[in-house]
Amino acid sequence: MSHRLATALALVLTASASPGFAEDVIQGYTGWQTAPNSDVKIPGQSFSAEWDGESFKMPPYWGLRWTRWQGDWGWGAEFTHAKVKASDATLAKAGLDRLEFTDGLNILTVNLQRRWQPQRGVTPYLGAGIGAAIPHVELERPEGRTFEYQLTGPAIRWFAGVSRDFSDAWLGFVEYQGTFSSNTADLTGGGKLDTDITTHAVNIGLGYRF
Numbered sequence: 001m002s003h004r005l006a007t008a009l010a011l012v013l014t015a016s017a018s019p020g021f022a023e024d025v026i027q028g029y030t031g032w033q034t035a036p037n038s039d040v041k042i043p044g045q046s047f048s049a050e051w052d053g054e055s056f057k058m059p060p061y062w063g064l065r066w067t068r069w070q071g072d073w074g075w076g077a078e079f080t081h082a083k084v085k086a087s088d089a090t091l092a093k094a095g096l097d098r099l100e101f102t103d104g105l106n107i108l109t110v111n112l113q114r115r116w117q118p119q120r121g122v123t124p125y126l127g128a129g130i131g132a133a134i135p136h137v138e139l140e141r142p143e144g145r146t147f148e149y150q151l152t153g154p155a156i157r158w159f160a161g162v163s164r165d166f167s168d169a170w171l172g173f174v175e176y177q178g179t180f181s182s183n184t185a186d187l188t189g190g191g192k193l194d195t196d197i198t199t200h201a202v203n204i205g206l207g208y209r210f
Contacts, residue, residue: 023069024066025065025069025209026065026207028064028207029203029205030060030061031201031204032056033053033083033200034199035051035053035082035200037049037051038196040099043187051087052086052087053085054083061083065078065079066078069115072114074113074115076110076111077108079106079108081104082104082179082199083101097141098139099140101136101138102136105135106134107133107157111127121164122164123162123163123165125160125161131155131157132154133151133153133155133181133183135181136149137149137152143187143189143191144188145188146187150186153182155180156179157180158177158179159175160175161175161177162174172204173204175202176200178199178200178201180196182196183196
């Protein structure tokens with residue numbers, strides 16, 4: 001019996017020390033985020049919107065990611081508070097007082113990640129996720145003012161970067177991240193707003209491993 005117990009304990013310790021042992025990481029980040037032009041449809045008109053990211057204006061661009069690693073593969077969830085605001089030229093062209101998602105073009109996804117062995121102290125990784133857009137829709141037009149959070153459609157994200165350990169628990173990272181969201185929002189006064197928005201960002205952040 002004691003031999004079997006010792007064998008079982010050795011197997012558990014071996015599994016715990018192996019690359020397949022589960023490891024959780026919480027990461028927070030900010031950075032510089034922008035978005036290319038995209039087509040916007042509202043009742044009675046369609047136009048191309050020039051978007052400004054305004055990453056560092058309040059509330060700033062930021063994100064949180066949780067990952068459970070099992071060896072070289074990880075899965076988890078991520079929330080990003082992205083931002084876009086129609087330029088003054090776009091507003092004048094469309095005859096609008098406001099069109100923006102600055103209280104968040106919020107993206108929530110479930111992610112899958114892959115990482116590789118450290119190279120010169122840094123660990124490369126990449127990942128992708130699928131989920132939904134939950135933006136704060138802000139549109140002012142003669143028919144009314146829309147100013148509310150809505151679930152507007154599906155979203156995807158993709159990212160690639162490198163991380164570096166500062167200690168057993170703490171790490172830093174820098175990455176590129178992109179998102180795509182298909183947004184259909186209900187408007188005060190009737191009708192809908194339709195636009196597909198792509199964002200690009202350079203993120204820098206900290207992570208805590210436990």
